[in-house]
Amino acid sequence: MDLIKSQLERRLGHDFKDKGLMELALTHRSCGNRNNERLEFLGDSLVNLIIAEALFLRFPEAKEGQLSRLRASLVKGETLAKVAREFAIGDCLNLGSGELKSGGFRRESILADAVEALIGAIYLDSDMDNCKTHVLRWYHARINETSLEKSGKDPKTQLQELLQSRKHALPVYSMSDVKGEAHAQVFTVECAHKLLAKPTVGEGSSRRQAEQQAASEALALLGELK
Template structure:
């Protein structure tokens, strides 16, 4: 199968050359451009999620033999969640080679967090099918290395940590309100306010998904509470 220079460049960034590049093409194909002869990446995403999960679980289990299940679980969740997969996809320029329909291209699909995360998992499945588990494991460990090295002992996401803090104080869960939005539809900038029932609140603003800005607002409020 002949592939373009952009795909060759992506394989270089990925650090793996496909024997069957058609697997990679399928992993990069979103449903918005799929057809009967051009299947989308959803099945590969399903498999890739499981491959990633096994690699991360095995790596964490081996790295810290004294850790309890309660300590391993949040570390695992931090490494396999969609935000992490999307961040790694951005680092290797996956969005640049995704195969999208015109509507998704026009709406900024190459930057959408969920689509990047799904495609990243699909690419991992494609590597697994092309070369087996050990090769897929090596690629995953290399791409995730910096995050595994820096993961702390309590890597709960900020929203979870803030909710647990509020619960410990006898408060209801925090509220997240969109208090502003600017920029074009394909690249919106959100302003989110995280607020506790006692009036404490913090604001975060930035590009990306609303969920990621909610996380930033939660972290800002946690930092504010810890500084008191």
């Protein structure tokens, strides 16, 4: 296994006994029939279970609908792609030539699928307890930041309500870049406000997703201000 993937193991916190499992988890279907789709299927079930249990224990008074919305926000593709970017998983992906040319290593859906596949691979390489420990560590800050009041609101709405509650003007969103082919574009959006030292930046496969990510980054900064 090359150096960059060994470094990924350290970032993930798991040293694979079966290096082939990790390699498979990082292999997109554009490479052929031997790809990460089956591991993705397994990882999807695992991350839903692990996050569901964590939220169940964190919010003992929450209703089913509230827990479902919180879980959905934590396991959706956008959040999984953020986890992938934090670990620089895109740099380690095995992609076919077409996906390489179109920037597949940046595509949200491919990054999200790779995270789920890695979760499935870690489970098969070790056991449920170990897999759960890793996933909860990766999600620790996000789970701690969740609240029942925000369970049905997206980042743009939360940011708007935060600013309005403090009697400030609303943020301004502007698209700063669009990359990739028409079928696989990556949008970059900036969120500007006078309370921010500089605009926050979001990326996504649509302008809406990019705006939501930029708003989420702004929330993290403005939420610390009094």
